[in-house]
Amino acid sequence: MDLAANLDSIQKRIAAACERGGRAPGEVTLLAVTKSQPPEIVKAAAELGLLLFGENKVQEAKAKIPLCPGKLRWHFIGHLQSNKCRDAVELFKMIQSVDSLSLAQEINKRAEQAARTMPVLIEVNVAGEASKFGYQPEQLLAELKKLNALPRIEIHGLMTVPPWSPEAEKARPHFRRLHEIKAQCEQILGARLPHLSMGMSGDFEIAIEEGATMVRIGTALFGLRAKTKPRAEAD
Numbered sequence: 001m002d003l004a005a006n007l008d009s010i011q012k013r014i015a016a017a018c019e020r021g022g023r024a025p026g027e028v029t030l031l032a033v034t035k036s037q038p039p040e041i042v043k044a045a046a047e048l049g050l051l052l053f054g055e056n057k058v059q060e061a062k063a064k065i066p067l068c069p070g071k072l073r074w075h076f077i078g079h080l081q082s083n084k085c086r087d088a089v090e091l092f093k094m095i096q097s098v099d100s101l102s103l104a105q106e107i108n109k110r111a112e113q114a115a116r117t118m119p120v121l122i123e124v125n126v127a128g129e130a131s132k133f134g135y136q137p138e139q140l141l142a143e144l145k146k147l148n149a150l151p152r153i154e155i156h157g158l159m160t161v162p163p164w165s166p167e168a169e170k171a172r173p174h175f176r177r178l179h180e181i182k183a184q185c186e187q188i189l190g191a192r193l194p195h196l197s198m199g200m201s202g203d204f205e206i207a208i209e210e211g212a213t214m215v216r217i218g219t220a221l222f223g224l225r226a227k228t229k230p231r232a233e234a235d
């Protein structure tokens, strides 16, 4: 694995996708997904200038983050259980995967106890997949004002993981839909939501063409991960 070469290639592909999508290159942030990668890999990525990292399990992050350079910013991108909110509020700068009002309420409570506010993204299940976490779009629109009223939560935008497909183009309508839902949310709130977190190793260029401001990339940077546990066992 040649991390420097991978990063260089991804940055060029991000720049080219920005060009095609009529976006300014600075509009898209690369979040390096380090789940199942050791702290040494994080350190190597940090030495190449990466500052923003993502983890999807609180337990793993709690062990790893203290072993990594202190200047890094960490976002939580996995399914969050309410009994892990206290740790998540301590470890992460942003929680990208808020998928219910009850979870938002618990984060709000823990953030208050920690005397901070918590930036979040709302995860949307754009295709209504039964196997996936995330708000159904209609339910999000119905509950958005309640979410926004939580004083310790700051909604910065939306996140999605579209249905898996070997053909990246298949993700395009889902990314477009998330962009539309963001516009509907902005209308309801009467405020701009700056972030759309969408696009992973296989489809980030299409996500950028459709308006992504954050792409979450693991495999294309670090190579294949060791097999992870099935979702039901994950924390």
Ligand SMILES: *Cc1c(COP(=O)(O)O)cnc(C)c1O
Pocket (backbone or CB within 6 Å): 033, 035, 056, 077, 078, 161, 200, 201, 202, 216, 217, 218, 219, 220
């Ligand atoms: C693992 C993961 C990613 C990165 O996936 P790759 O295909 O390895 O780039 C992005 N987002 C979420 C929510 C993930 O769990």
